[in-house]
Amino acid sequence: MNKIFLFVPLILVMLISIFCLVFLLQGKDPSKPPSALLYKNLPDFDIINLFDDADVISNKDLKGRIMLINFFASWCSPCKVEHPLFFEIKKKYPNILLIGIDYKDKQEEAINYLNTMGNPYDYVGMDNKGLIGLELGVFGLPETFIVNSKGIITYKHLGPLTKKIITNEFAPFIQ
């Protein structure tokens, strides 16, 4: 009887470890917080073109194509890491609309950033007050959303993208 009690802590340790391991392996890390907007319609907002202040479009005008919305900024270093990947996405999936939104940034610095790093986006919007980010519930940079042709948000990723994520997770949403 007494001996059985000795096994209790070991069993508890095993159980805790198994649960935590399953949790980790399911990839449920906080970089994917549940988004209230996932599987919902993309909220309406107007974006000012980064290169031309007079050019304002609404995201309603862009419906009908699969959109990839990427929030970036010149001050964000992980953004620099993922930046080249957008050229690859553009090459691999030419039919999707790549939208970059410059988040809480200075206009001239963002232009400078895109001039040196290259501009993979079809359209670059400005969100220097973070209002669009607020609409979409942006946690931190970089953050990427995929919106299907019906205007519904189907996928969201927080943190820099990697090749692995693009091939494993993006594919079903952008084909």
Next chain:
Amino acid sequence: MISLIGFSGLILSFIFNVIVIVSYYYKINQRFNHIFYLALYCSLFFMCLSFFALMFAYISSDFSNFNVFQNSHSSKPLLYKITGTWGNHEGSMLLWLLIMSLYNVFFSFNITLEDHVRKLTIVFQSFLYLCFSLFVILTSNPFLVNSIDSNEGLGLNPILQDPALAIHPPVLYIGYVGFSLILSLALAGLILNQLDNLWIQVIKRWAMFCWLMLTGGIALGSYWAYYELGWGGWWFWDPVENVSLMPWITGLALVHSLMITKQEQLLKRWVVFLSILCFSLSILGTFLVRSGILTSVHSFAADASRGIFILILFLTITGFSFIIFILKSPHSNKQINLLFINKTSALIINNIVMLIACITILLGTIYPIIIEVLTNKRMSVGAPYYNSTVLPILLPGFLIMSIAPMLSWQSNKLDKIKNYIYILIVISILTLLITYLTKFNIWGFTGTILGLWIIAASLLSILHNCLKYKFKKFFIYNNALIAHMGVGIMIIGITFSSIFQTKNNFTIQTGEIVNSGQYSLQLKNLKIEEKNNFQELLGIFLLHKKNEFLTTIKSSKRYYYVSKVITTEAGIYHDWFQDFYLVLGNEKNNKWSITIYHNPLVSFIWIGVMIMIFSGMVGIFKR
């Protein structure tokens, strides 16, 4: 360059620890004995080198180091550059290793234990060190080179730029990591079957020291939360607070059990179990915090590979220890009879209460993980759960504490029970009357009365001891009682500050006066100050009590340029009996919203903790 030195130090220290373990297994002649200790000291030396290299990189704002680049900024004050060394995941793990190594070397100076027990303990400690340094080298290297050429860093989390928080992690870690030595001692004692009196005497000192440091660390952390977060409270059942509380509770149980083991020669199995449990909970806590599984005020950059690595460490170390525990567990021939009414039974019951409280906290902390794995829903467990489960569990423990002084150690007899009973009854009636005439609250009443009982019973017991021994060896006889008085004072502080706290919101403009309780508060002026790395909006208030000028209170909001974060600095007027706590809010039409908290008896909490720490210190050094 400096990163290279640091990394080499880390690797060399790893290698020397391997040498320690290897030379233990080739202990044929005296020469290897020298190598054993020499390698141990070398490993500490290189660990220090590595740690100070990182610190130097922080001080000199060497942004070619990726860790410095991510967590520091050249405009930061020197103090926070230094403390920035451990203000992030990688650096804090390096501090963890340094502390482990320090413990190992300091322990090697111990002369009480027999040589082979001491050596095996050092070997186990080196083994634990190897596990964690592998973790640092493979997943959390603080010496990575920055791939971006930058002459400015990204800054430190501004709420961490605070003196209390700067020393909070090292103090906490000295306790938290120190339990690794307790585990090593327990394993060495188990394997060599040498759980004798000497072993108990040694482990008792070290356990006491670790537990004290953990107490100090937790207290510093909650003091910081009290004035920096601006939420009016000092404990929030945050997951990170919980994971430091769990080893604290088991450590407390361990320190107490060791006391009876010395008296009774019983319970060795229980002591070993607690020793293993303390460090197991430390590792589990580290895992929960560092893997990013739980989100809290202490956010570290999350990384799944780190999580899996620590989980494997947890499973290996804890699993190994518990298997040894099953195989080599000491047998006690004497049965403990809990029906005896004496100090031993009281302590054992209290131990059980503490363990139940610990399990309850553990359950609350990992419950969200279990639920998410099973049902795929995200949920969080907060203060209401802990308040309604942990506190009632602790009540019988406090009750036993208040009657314990009248029990005797060995016999079943009650000692001078009449005096105690009279005093307890008088106190109860007085408290009941006072609370009934003012604000009656059942929790407030229970907490107050338990706190008062503990203080009164301890005082009376001290008095008895003084009469009996005429102040000879005052601390030897009364040390534990003094600690218990500290607990009583703390319980009263906790009860009052959480139950009788009042909170009021006002809007105020310059020159205006608002009244709150006995106090009246006038906003003298508001100004914006430019500091080196932040901009501060400072509200200067004049505080009067019954038309008598007390003090000026400064409450402010800070905007940190680099990380673009706003923090609140609460303005606090400390009084012995009540804290006046002021938080500056937002502006609307030239009027500022302010929140005023009256926190009664908060100072009692800190006084209680200080008494406990003082008495613990005496406990370590007394013969």
